[in-house]
Amino acid sequence: MxxxxxxxxxxxxxxxxxxxxxxxxxxxxxxxxxxxxxxxxxxxxxxxxxxxxxxxxxxxxxxxxxxxxxxxxxxxxxxxxxxxxxxxxxxxxxxxxxxxxxxxxxxxxxxxxxxxxxxxxxxxxxxxxxxLPLAKLLGAHRDSVRTYNTSGGFLNAPIEEVLDRATESVANGIGGIKIKVGHPDHRVDLARVTAVREKIGDAVPLMVDANQQWDRPTAQRMCRAFEPLNLVWIEEPLDAYDFAGHAKLARTFDTPIATGEMLTSVAEHAELIRAGVDIVQPDAPRVGGITRFLEVMSLASRENLQLAPHFVMEVHVHLAAAYPLEPWVEHFEWFDPLFEERLEISDGRMHLSPRPGLGVTLSxxxxxxxxxxxxxxx
Missing domain, CATH: 3.30.390.10 (Enolase-like, N-terminal domain)
Structure with missing residues (x-):
């Protein structure tokens, strides 16, 4: 035989x-x-x-x-x-x-x-x-994922531009807005975030990202100052490897603490999750690809943590769609020129393409x- x-x-x-x-x-x-x-x-x-x-x-x-x-x-x-x-x-x-x-x-x-x-x-x-689309191969929990825009909220942009970009993003179907904080003058941060909140209203999800630039006392003060603004999360208030510091902030404040994008292994994410954080933000290219990202997803799911993958939405929309709890995907239009296809965004959500695989071809x-x-x- x-x-x-x-x-x-x-x-x-x-x-x-x-x-x-x-x-x-x-x-x-x-x-x-x-x-x-x-x-x-x-x-x-x-x-x-x-x-x-x-x-x-x-x-x-x-x-x-x-x-x-x-x-x-x-x-x-x-x-x-x-x-x-x-x-x-x-x-x-x-x-x-x-x-x-x-x-x-x-x-x-x-x-x-x-x-x-x-x-x-x-x-x-x-x-x-x-x-099959990659999400369907993995086993999708949903056909679309909540999405928020980051590219319009950098600190080099005048607040008027940030407000215009936020308004435009919401009008184009983006579900949430994230802006950068960590200005040396903390009053500037508070003024910019307050202005965006007033512009988009209380119903639109708003996040901030300090890109690891606060020390622990500053992070304590800023998290407390931001509490009344109904933020979805405060991202990377501390150094990426200060797991204990992030965990303490997560225990202290109602506003969720998000971090993880800078970690480059499953082991580092496991340590972060053990320490305690509200929202995990793994990046598939940084941890070694989809194989390792799925391991991080499993660790996060076991602890019932929220998931908000960092950058490269063309990959992460599939992975987020396969996560049990409702996640977020970060919207950046920067990669648009590299691919022939575009992801559909409407009603605050990024939709899976019916095309097989990632659904993209190089331009x-x-x-x-x-x-x-x-x-x-x-």
């Missing part, structure tokens, strides 16, 4: 591309005002395209802001050859193989962010093989902004 091979397909080619995405204007958050970073003028995006002998293709993405893009590309180029010949359905096995190929530089940070592009591409390919503009690429074939 002949036993059929369980192998469904083989990876025959991998192409990686480094794309420099320019921003219309340089943006500043609290890290710039404290002198720790320069204004952000571009985003380095890492794409992975994986092809198989059956003719399937998956597209994956990772990214870096301000620094690290060339490093991600270099690491991805070094470890990519281990993909050749593998069955693309064996995603967990392949993740481990990629990790061990570069294990000497660690299991978090830049190394897993490079792996993330391959991992996302494999999940995109797997969903395409099934003919000609993404190809034009490519600054480095590399292809390997079996």
């Amino acid at each position: 002949t036993i059929a091979s369980p192998v469904l397909d083989r990876i025959t080619g991998v192409q990686i591309s480094s794309v420099m995405l320019p921003l219309p204007t340089g943006i500043s958050d609290a890290k710039v005002l404290t002198g720790r970073q320069r204004p952000m003028t571009e985003v380095a995006v890492l794409f992975a395209e994986i092809r198989t002998e059956a003719g399937l293709e998956g597209i994956g993405v990772s990214y870096s802001k301000r620094a690290g893009g060339p490093g991600q590309f270099a690491h991805a180029r070094e470890i990519a050859p281990v993909l050749l010949g593998e069955d693309p359905s064996d995603i967990a096995k392949i993740w481990d193989k990629l990790m061990w190929a570069g294990a000497s530089v660690g299991r978090s940070g830049l190394s897993v962010q490079a792996i993330a592009a391959f991992d996302v591409a494999l999940w995109d390919l797997k969903a395409k093989r099934a003919g 000609d503009q993404a190809r034009a902004w490519t600054v480095a690429d590399h292809e390997i074939r079996a």
